[in-house]
Amino acid sequence: MLDSESTAKYADQLMSLGVEYxxxxxxxxxxxxxxxxxxxxxxxxxxxxxxKHGADEQLTYFLSSTSSIILKCxxxxxxxxxxxxxxxxxxxxxGAAGLAIGLALxxxxxxxxxxxxxxxxxxxxxxxxxESQGHLGVVKEIQIFNTxxxxxxxxxxxxxxxxxxxxxxxxxxxxxxLRVDLEIGISYKSDIARAKSIVERIFSEDxxxxxxxxxxxxxxxxxxSSVNLAVRPWCKIEDYWGVFFGIQEKVKLAFDAEGIExxxxxxxxxxxxxxx
Numbered sequence: 001m002l003d004s005e006s007t008a009k010y011a012d013q014l015m016s017l018g019v020e021y022x023x024x025x026x027x028x029x030x031x032x033x034x035x036x037x038x039x040x041x042x043x044x045x046x047x048x049x050x051x052k053h054g055a056d057e058q059l060t061y062f063l064s065s066t067s068s069i070i071l072k073c074x075x076x077x078x079x080x081x082x083x084x085x086x087x088x089x090x091x092x093x094x095g096a097a098g099l100a101i102g103l104a105l106x107x108x109x110x111x112x113x114x115x116x117x118x119x120x121x122x123x124x125x126x127x128x129x130x131e132s133q134g135h136l137g138v139v140k141e142i143q144i145f146n147t148x149x150x151x152x153x154x155x156x157x158x159x160x161x162x163x164x165x166x167x168x169x170x171x172x173x174x175x176x177x178l179r180v181d182l183e184i185g186i187s188y189k190s191d192i193a194r195a196k197s198i199v200e201r202i203f204s205e206d207x208x209x210x211x212x213x214x215x216x217x218x219x220x221x222x223x224x225s226s227v228n229l230a231v232r233p234w235c236k237i238e239d240y241w242g243v244f245f246g247i248q249e250k251v252k253l254a255f256d257a258e259g260i261e262x263x264x265x266x267x268x269x270x271x272x273x274x275x276x
Contacts, residue, residue: 027082031075039068042067047060047064062116111144111146111162114163114164114165114166115144115145118164118165119142124169125139126142127139128172128173130149130170130171131169131170131172132147132164132168132170137150137157140156143161145160146158172237177234179234180232180235180243180244182244183230184228184251185229185263186226194260195229195260196217198255199217200215202251203217203233203247206246206250208235208239208243209243210233210235215232216232217232225263231251233247
């Protein structure tokens with residue numbers, strides 16, 4: 001049991017502590033609530049600004065949530081220092097923990113940074129036909145860590161954003177049109193001018209081929225068994241495969257009807273009699 005003298009002593013100590021820390025605690029709580037309110041306003045303004053400038057929804061959410069977490073951590077450290085808690089050791093612990101986490105998640109952080117860059121600079125968008133990291137496909141999703149494609153075989157391809165942002169990238173949809181590169185051979189005895197006119201007529205009759213004068217037909221090579229024609233129609237992105245397969249079929253049928261020969265590979269063999 002405590003005597004009256006000890007009780008009075010502890011009461012005095014509590015009173016002195018209360019007098020000393022009560023204003024600090026009250027001020028810290030005021031700063032804490034005010035800080036949370038300001039952080040919420042700042043994050044809302046940041047989110048609205050990003051949306052106003054056309055930023056991606058995922059990028060907006062990521063930057064807003066990350067900013068909120070960082071600002072709240074800084075606020076809590078500031079409030080702790082106001083009360084009198086030593087924050088140096090906490091900062092050292094947080095720094096060491098951050099370094100360890102960064103080393104452990106090096107690949108994931110690289111993909112995260114790559115995803116942020118892709119969402120900011122937008123080298124491609126959902127629906128574009130791209131080629132990256134040896135894969136060709138249509139972009140279905142752009143996530144923070146990965147880009148998801150669907151290739152021509154309808155297989156899902158998941159590409160890490162770190163590799164995509166740091167590697168070469170071909171965006172076939174960026175310009176809106178594509179050139180279809182075809183090579184068709186005719187025999188040496190066939191009329192080149194006539195064959196070219198047939199192909200040009202096919203171009204003019206096909207609605208998918210653009211009529212802006214960009215289509216081209218010319219002699220590409222004098223090969224061993226044929227004269228190879230470079231057939232270069234232009235079309236919209238969505239018509240590429242239809243033009244690629246359709247033009248070749250139409251040229252074959254038209255050449256057959258017009259008597260233009262598409263030769264098989266052949267070789268002339270001369271036999272020299274052996275001397276007796």
